[in-house]
Amino acid sequence: MAVTELRVHGVGGARPDVLLGTPSHRQVWGDRLAGFYAAEAEQRGRRIEAYCWGGMTSRSSTRVLWLLLFPFMIANLAGWTCSARTRADRWAFAAHRACGRLAALGITLNLLLIIAIAAMDCWAFQFGGRPGDPSAPQWRKIAHGLVDRPEAGQRVVLGAGVVAAVLLILWLLSQQARNRYEEVAPATDGGGYAAALAGGVTDPRFFDGADTVRRLSLLHVSAGLSWLAFLLSRAPWSAAAAGLLLGCSIVLLVCESAGDRAVMPLAVAAMLAVCVTAGQTWTTNLTGDGHLPNMRATAIGTLALIMGLVVVRAPILAGIALLRWVGIRRGAATATVPRPVRPWPGAPLVVSLLALLSANVAGMGILVGAVNALGPGVEMFPLIEGVLPMLTLAPVALFIGFPLVQLIRYAAAGHGPGPAVIRAEYAGRADATAPVPPPWDAWRCSALPTGDLGAGERRRRMRWLRSVARGRELAEYAFDVRYLFDGLAAIAVLALVLAWLSLGNMVVRYAFTDRFAVWVAGLIPVAGVALLRWGWGRRDARRWLGVLWDVGTFWPRSFHPFAPPCYSERAVPDIHRRIRWLNDNGDRVLLVAHSQGSVLAAVALAQLPPGRAVLATFGSPLMKLYGWAFPAYINDRVLAGLRDWRNFSYPTDYIGGPVGRADVDVPLPDPESVFYTAGEPMPRMRRHTGYWSDEAMWQQIDQHTATAGGQRPDAERLAPSPGTRPS
Numbered sequence: 001m002a003v004t005e006l007r008v009h010g011v012g013g014a015r016p017d018v019l020l021g022t023p024s025h026r027q028v029w030g031d032r033l034a035g036f037y038a039a040e041a042e043q044r045g046r047r048i049e050a051y052c053w054g055g056m057t058s059r060s061s062t063r064v065l066w067l068l069l070f071p072f073m074i075a076n077l078a079g080w081t082c083s084a085r086t087r088a089d090r091w092a093f094a095a096h097r098a099c100g101r102l103a104a105l106g107i108t109l110n111l112l113l114i115i116a117i118a119a120m121d122c123w124a125f126q127f128g129g130r131p132g133d134p135s136a137p138q139w140r141k142i143a144h145g146l147v148d149r150p151e152a153g154q155r156v157v158l159g160a161g162v163v164a165a166v167l168l169i170l171w172l173l174s175q176q177a178r179n180r181y182e183e184v185a186p187a188t189d190g191g192g193y194a195a196a197l198a199g200g201v202t203d204p205r206f207f208d209g210a211d212t213v214r215r216l217s218l219l220h221v222s223a224g225l226s227w228l229a230f231l232l233s234r235a236p237w238s239a240a241a242a243g244l245l246l247g248c249s250i251v252l253l254v255c256e257s258a259g260d261r262a263v264m265p266l267a268v269a270a271m272l273a274v275c276v277t278a279g280q281t282w283t284t285n286l287t288g289d290g291h292l293p294n295m296r297a298t299a300i301g302t303l304a305l306i307m308g309l310v311v312v313r314a315p316i317l318a319g320i321a322l323l324r325w326v327g328i329r330r331g332a333a334t335a336t337v338p339r340p341v342r343p344w345p346g347a348p349l350v351v352s353l354l355a356l357l358s359a360n361v362a363g364m365g366i367l368v369g370a371v372n373a374l375g376p377g378v379e380m381f382p383l384i385e386g387v388l389p390m391l392t393l394a395p396v397a398l399f400i401g402f403p404l405v406q407l408i409r410y411a412a413a414g415h416g417p418g419p420a421v422i423r424a425e426y427a428g429r430a431d432a433t434a435p436v437p438p439p440w441d442a443w444r445c446s447a448l449p450t451g452d453l454g455a456g457e458r459r460r461r462m463r464w465l466r467s468v469a470r471g472r473e474l475a476e477y478a479f480d481v482r483y484l485f486d487g488l489a490a491i492a493v494l495a496l497v498l499a500w501l502s503l504g505n506m507v508v509r510y511a512f513t514d515r516f517a518v519w520v521a522g523l524i525p526v527a528g529v530a531l532l533r534w535g536w537g538r539r540d541a542r543r544w545l546g547v548l549w550d551v552g553t554f555w556p557r558s559f560h561p562f563a564p565p566c567y568s569e570r571a572v573p574d575i576h577r578r579i580r581w582l583n584d585n586g587d588r589v590l591l592v593a594h595s596q597g598s599v600l601a602a603v604a605l606a607q608l609p610p611g612r613a614v615l616a617t618f619g620s621p622l623m624k625l626y627g628w629a630f631p632a633y634i635n636d637r638v639l640a641g642l643r644d645w646r647n648f649s650y651p652t653d654y655i656g657g658p659v660g661r662a663d664v665d666v667p668l669p670d671p672e673s674v675f676y677t678a679g680e681p682m683p684r685m686r687r688h689t690g691y692w693s694d695e696a697m698w699q700q701i702d703q704h705t706a707t708a709g710g711q712r713p714d715a716e717r718l719a720p721s722p723g724t725r726p727s
Contacts, residue, residue: 010595013054124159
């Protein structure tokens with residue numbers, strides 16, 4: 001039986017010729033976003049195909065605009081960081097999912113609040129209410145002309161149009177992404193709320209999130225428009241109606257699937273409410289100096305609502321834990337849940353607060369930039385000025401301090417016990433290595449320091465030994481990012497506390513820190529524009545930025561619909577269909593995957609019947625990162641169903657690692673050997689990117705492929721769906 005090797009690349013993408021190792025290839029399935037490419041000639045006795053999915057995350061210049069959706073992506077990730085213990089408890093798991101959706105809504109409302117302050121208060125009410133300056137720059141004259149109306153109410157409605165337009169754009173983006181990235185539907189019909197499926201990632205419906213995105217996006221639009229209607233309302237009855245619509249949106253958001261028929265009517269009602277209240281404001285003569293009337297009270301109430309939506313999970317889950325402690329076991333876990341090796345307590349709350357902090361830091365930067373651009377006479381709320389140092393200076397200090405601590409640890413690793421351990425390990429391996437016959441033995445050198453060396457050569461070899469020790473130390477730093485996240489979450493909480501204290505003028509403020517914070521905040525939009533420009537014009541830059549999206553957009557948008565699109569909803573069904581098509585045409589499949597591609601490959605095979613393919617992964621973050629950050633969905637139970645699998649890893653790999661199965665894990669030395677040829681560089685570490693050229697690994701893959709089962713089941717044959725084009 002012929003064997004087809006199907007290669008899947010990792011983060012950042014890869015060109016077909018690089019992945020296949022030959023420029024002679026042709027596309028056999030897919031399109032320009034993602035597709036399968038086949039090499040013209042066999043390699044190692046196998047037909048070679050490559051699945052290139054990088055076009056969904058980094059190929060197009062427009063992908064760099066996803067940076068604007070970063071807070072939404074983090075809010076969506078927060079829902080997936082559920083612990084295995086919470087998922088095992090039916091009540092706690094349902095509460096976790098509901099709280100995740102509520103926290104995501106809080107991030108949306110937070111964005112709308114910042115935009116409303118900038119557009120309705122600073123631009124429309126304050127800037128538009130003063131006479132135009134003939135000497136002002138042309139762009140400022142245009143900005144003033146857009147809201148140059150004598151009635152303040154009319155100017156405020158025009159500013160509200162900006163808020164509504166932003167919400168509409170977010171909704172359109174979610175729909176466009178859903179239509180574009182869900183062209184390939186799972187083989188099993190019928191969707192569902194992915195986070196609630198009993199089988200988790202092993203359920204073929206897991207990556208069919210079209211219905212969920214449609215429902216959540218409409219509810220976010222309904223809530224946002226209802227909030228905007230409340231802000232525009234000038235009569236008690238209209239404010240009450242808008243508040244009722246907002247409450248209904250929140251209730252339907254808590255419900256996972258109930259009330260589907262009410263979602264669209266609710267969105268229509270919210271749009272009508274905005275039209276009615278906008279008409280009220282348009283005909284109302286708003287008076288007052290300084291800020292927009294009712295803006296301060298609405299901002300305070302919205303801030304309280306946002307905080308409630310984000311942190312409500314804490315008292316609810318604490319209450320469920322108390323019920324379990326007093327003996328109420330209904331809905332509780334029926335089996336003992338193993339404790340994780342590296343627990344991350346409170347991860348969903350921490351990540352939600354991180355999303356809130358990122359939204360406010362970016363929003364405050366934009367707000368400060370807008371105020372500075374509009375010129376003198378436009379002021380921010382004192383509340384914002386009071387909390388600005390915490391939102392700017394504290395994160396900057398943390399982002400400087402955390403790498404410094406890690407750098408000190410990295411330097412110290414070369415002087416601890418690590419070099420001695422590595423020296424003993426490689427000395428034993430060198431003794432077991434067959435000697436090189438003459439005359440070649442005269443050219444072979446060892447990188448290990450010995451007593452008969454000169455001082456200079458010994459220092460050179462010790463530097464090599466220390467570099468390997470530091471490489472292994474660096475490989476363990478991935479887990480330390482939780483301390484950075486915890487620190488940022490603490491900053492978010494402190495910022496909110498300071499915001500409330502600032503309302504009562506109970507915060508001691510210093511002019512220097514306030515000025516410096518405003519200066520730092522003003523740099524945020526500049527840095528954002530520079531980053532967007534850098535990513536727009538350079539494909540290699542988009543690949544680096546794409547690393548963030550490759551991890552952050554792996555999960556379906558089951559919590560925040562405005563997050564960047566989930567590429568797995570296209571990639572996993574693609575891999576399904578190609579494997580099935582190859583099986584149905586008599587081929588055995590060897591699925592070879594690196595880095596993030598190993599996550600796609602493992603999840604795809606977990607959703608297929610056993611025996612569809614032989615699996616080889618290397619540099620895999622399955623358990624090292626995904627099993628740590630998302631233990632409810634990537635765990636030993638999910639991976640236990642994968643057969644005919646070998647997972648290769650280096651001790652210096654800072655992303656990949658073992659998966660915790662003795663029959664699967666194959667540790668590889670890095671560097672491969674201490675020996676090198678005289679006059680050439682000393683052995684180099686392969687770390688995360690050197691697997692593809694490791695001949696020893698490929699020999700083990702060849703052997704595993706020859707001995708593994710991997711026979712195609714007779715059942716569940718599936719022909720390609722319309723719209724796909726197999727070769």
